Amino acid sequence: MLRCNSFLAVTSSVAVRQNRFDSLRKLGNAKAPTVRMTALVAFLSVTAFILRFHFTGIAYNHSDEPIAVGVVSGLLQRHTVDTNWAHFDLPAKFHYAQFNFSSYYLALAFFCELARDHSIKSMRLLSALLGALCVPLSFLLGKRLHSARTGFFAALMTAFSPQLFFDSLFARPDSFFALIYLIAILVAISSPRNGTRIFISSLLFGILAACKISALFVAPIPLLLFLVNREASDRYWRMLALSAAGVIAGFAAGAPYALLNPVDFVNGVLFLMGRYASGGGPLGLGDAPLYERLWYLAKFIIASIGPIAVLTSLYAYRRLSKEVLVIGSLSIISVLYLGSRGWFYERNFDHCLPVIYILAWIGISQLTELFSSAHRGVIFATLSTLALVPTAYFSYQLQYQILSGRYEKRVESYLARQSAAGANALVWPSIVYGDPLNAIRTYMKDKPLPMTVSFAWSDDQHAAKNISEFLNGYHAIKVDEIHDPFWLMPPCSIQAYVSMSYVTYRLSARR
Numbered sequence: 001m002l003r004c005n006s007f008l009a010v011t012s013s014v015a016v017r018q019n020r021f022d023s024l025r026k027l028g029n030a031k032a033p034t035v036r037m038t039a040l041v042a043f044l045s046v047t048a049f050i051l052r053f054h055f056t057g058i059a060y061n062h063s064d065e066p067i068a069v070g071v072v073s074g075l076l077q078r079h080t081v082d083t084n085w086a087h088f089d090l091p092a093k094f095h096y097a098q099f100n101f102s103s104y105y106l107a108l109a110f111f112c113e114l115a116r117d118h119s120i121k122s123m124r125l126l127s128a129l130l131g132a133l134c135v136p137l138s139f140l141l142g143k144r145l146h147s148a149r150t151g152f153f154a155a156l157m158t159a160f161s162p163q164l165f166f167d168s169l170f171a172r173p174d175s176f177f178a179l180i181y182l183i184a185i186l187v188a189i190s191s192p193r194n195g196t197r198i199f200i201s202s203l204l205f206g207i208l209a210a211c212k213i214s215a216l217f218v219a220p221i222p223l224l225l226f227l228v229n230r231e232a233s234d235r236y237w238r239m240l241a242l243s244a245a246g247v248i249a250g251f252a253a254g255a256p257y258a259l260l261n262p263v264d265f266v267n268g269v270l271f272l273m274g275r276y277a278s279g280g281g282p283l284g285l286g287d288a289p290l291y292e293r294l295w296y297l298a299k300f301i302i303a304s305i306g307p308i309a310v311l312t313s314l315y316a317y318r319r320l321s322k323e324v325l326v327i328g329s330l331s332i333i334s335v336l337y338l339g340s341r342g343w344f345y346e347r348n349f350d351h352c353l354p355v356i357y358i359l360a361w362i363g364i365s366q367l368t369e370l371f372s373s374a375h376r377g378v379i380f381a382t383l384s385t386l387a388l389v390p391t392a393y394f395s396y397q398l399q400y401q402i403l404s405g406r407y408e409k410r411v412e413s414y415l416a417r418q419s420a421a422g423a424n425a426l427v428w429p430s431i432v433y434g435d436p437l438n439a440i441r442t443y444m445k446d447k448p449l450p451m452t453v454s455f456a457w458s459d460d461q462h463a464a465k466n467i468s469e470f471l472n473g474y475h476a477i478k479v480d481e482i483h484d485p486f487w488l489m490p491p492c493s494i495q496a497y498v499s500m501s502y503v504t505y506r507l508s509a510r511r
Contacts, residue, residue, distance in 0.1 A: 037148050041139045041155050048159040049132035052168050055403045056124040060170050062497050065120055067094055068101075068108065068171040073118060075109040082257040084264060097264035100272060103210035103254025104173035123171035130175035131168025135159045137182040138354040144189055145324050146362050153384060154357040161357075162394040162486075163304060166494055167347055169403075173211050178351040180204050185221060185355075189323055192225040198239055199246040206250020210258070213269050214348060217334040219247055221327060228322035276341040276348075283460060283491045284344025296490055297339035300346065303489035305356065306390035308383060312363030313356055319366060324359070331355040346492045360387060397485035402499045407485055411502060414482045418454050418504045421479070427454045427502075437466045441473075451507045452479070456500040458491040459483065467503070476505040 067090055074088035075081070083102040085094060111126045112118045138158040142151030158164060167174035184204035191197045201222040208215035223243040230236070251259070258265040279286005285293050302310050313328075320328065331352040338348040364387065368380045401407045415427055426447075428440055444451075457463035484499040486492070495501070 034148070037152060040152065041136055044155055044159045045132055045135040048135050049128060051399065052128035052131055052165065053125070055399070056121070056128050056169050058169065058403055058498070060497065062170075063091065063094060065123075065171045066091055068105065068123060069120060071101075071105045072109045072112060072123070075105065076113060076118060081106060083255060084257055084261065085268075086264070096268075096271075097261070098268035098271070099210075099255050099258040099265050100268060101173045101211055102258060103207045104176045106254060107176060108171070120171060124169060127168045127170060127172065127175045130179045131164060132159075134164070134175065134178050134182060134354065137179065137186065138357065141182055141186055141354065142358045142361070144186065145321070145327070145358055147365070150358060150361040150365065153361045153388075154354055156388070157305070157309075157357040157360075157391055158354050160391055160395040161305075161353060162391070162398045162494065163346060163492075164350055164353060165395065166398060167350055172347070174347055174350045177208060177211055177215075178354070180208055181215075181218070181351040182354060184208070185327055188222040188225050189327075192222075192229040192323070193231070193234055195239060195242050198222045198226055199242045202243040202246025203250040203253075206247040206252075207254040208250075209247065210251045210254025212348070214334065214338055217337065218330045218352075221330055222246070224326045224330070225323060228326060276343045276345065279342030283458070283493070283496060284342055285461065286342030290340060293340045293342070293344075294336070296344060297336070300339070300344070300490045300492060301335075304346075304390065304394065304492075305353075305360070306387055308364075308387040309357070309360035309390075312361070312367060312383065312387065313359035314363070316359045316363035316366060320362070324362065327355055328359050344490070344492070394486065394489070398494065401485040402494070407499060411482065411500075414480070414502060415454060418452055418480065421452055421506075426451060428456065437469060440470060449474075449507055449509055452504060453507060454502050454504040456502055458495040459487045459501050460491040460495075471505060473511055474505075474507045475509045475511065476507050478503065479506050480504045 067085065070088045070090040071083060071085065075083065083099055083105050085098040085100075086096055088095075108123055108126060112122050115122050115125075135155045135158050139148075139151040139155035142148075142154040144151075164174075164178065184201045187197055187204065188201035202219070205215060205219040205221070209219060220243075223240060226234070226239050226243075227236075255265070277286075279288075285296050288296075317325075317328070335349045335352050335356075339346065341348075361384070364380060364383045367383060368376045371379050418427075426443075428436070444453075455463070455467055457467070481503040482501060484495055484501045486495050486499060487501055
């Protein structure tokens with residue numbers, strides 16, 4: 001009997017140890033994918049920062065950075081938080097009452113003071129850093145809303161999106177805005193019925209509104225997340241008050257003097273609204289009906305993130321959780337409004353792109369489920385590859401061709417060939433800004449013919465119209481052209497600021 005009991009005790013002990021071993025092994029197997037995924041996202045984030053930092057020294061001919069330098073330098077010199085442009089040393093056409101980008105300028109001033117470096121290099125460094133930080137946040141949001149796999153692909157797209165990449169190279173608020181947007185959503189979904197979380201998330205949306213008033217399109221997200229998760233015991237009016245208080249507090253923190261000077265603030269907003277409605281720039285369809293402008297936006301989105309990602313993001317709506325429905329719908333509404341203005345400016349909806357990427361891979365996952373389990377892996381890999389191709393292509397064009405200077409050298413060679421082709425050669429720097437048609441007509445009035453004329457343009461309708469009207473006065477033959485690496489998509493800020501196309505005509509006689 002004693003031997004039997006001893007045998008049973010030993011057997012029981014071995015069984016317990018085996019169970020513990022099996023439990024630890026299962027835990028280890030469960031943790032392994034998580035560790036690998038975390039390592040991949042960390043690698044993506046570091047790579048994203050290194051690439052962005054590498055290109056922060058490129059030339060950028062736009063007024064954004066002189067304004068940023070003027071405002072931030074003035075804030076630090078005067079030890080003030082008044083971000084009204086009228087009070088700073090800015091170019092004459094920007095020296096008016098305006099609070100645009102206020103919270104970004106305050107954050108930028110804080111960073112420059114912390115780094116003890118007020119140069120444009122330091123300002124660009126912050127944009128690159130914040131742009132890279134959007135990568136892990138996109139992963140966390142995708143994981144929270146759907147799965148780690150969805151989060152990974154959203155992070156991958158965020159890391160290499162040409163639009164997000166380009167806009168994180170300069171002293172502009174795009175990376176700052178996208179980062180705060182992702183953080184605000186993550187805070188809101190962490191506990192949608194918690195009053196403190198609703199207030200903090202709303203406060204972050206208020207900070208965004210102090211940067212760009214268009215943030216009010218997405219500011220209701222915390223309150224709407226509460227409503228779709230609400231239980232009978234929850235007090236709606238209390239949460240509404242907390243959300244409103246958070247937005248107001250955030251706005252006050254990001255633009256305190258806008259509250260003290262409401263007339264200046266409102267006039268600044270109205271000025272920008274009028275500008276974007278005008279269609280005066282090289283981009284968009286300012287004189288077109290709404291449906292044409294929406295089609296322009298659709299073509300840009302399809303070209304930039306690919307038709308597969310667009311279709312699967314729409315397909316995802318057939319079976320979305322309430323949280324994803326709220327976040328996705330408000331983000332898409334924001335894109336539709338901001339992308340359908342007369343002056344198309346895709347930077348205004350940068351912050352919504354990670355959410356669209358998440359929707360795309362939710363849709364891919366849902367499509368994959370329609371197939372048998374034996375084929376799901378292949379189907380998912382195929383759809384994901386097809387969805388990634390446009391981003392990979394345009395990312396290559398942006399980094400390898402444009403930012404590296406290779407396309408610039410091609411343009412120089414092209415213009416040299418045109419110049420050598422005729423005794424009289426003219427390169428018109430841009431056919432889209434100011435009043436180029438009258439300017440070039442005045443310039444050409446007494447010039448001898450024949451002449452070779454090369455126009456720089458963005459493959460846009462405004463320039464095409466100006467070129468056509470100019471050529472009506474001459475006997476002209478197109479002799480050559482060179483398209484910028486982004487000409488396959490509707491014109492956007494990348495073409496307008498760093499990558500122009502050129503077309504050359506031989507003018508033989510006046511009509």
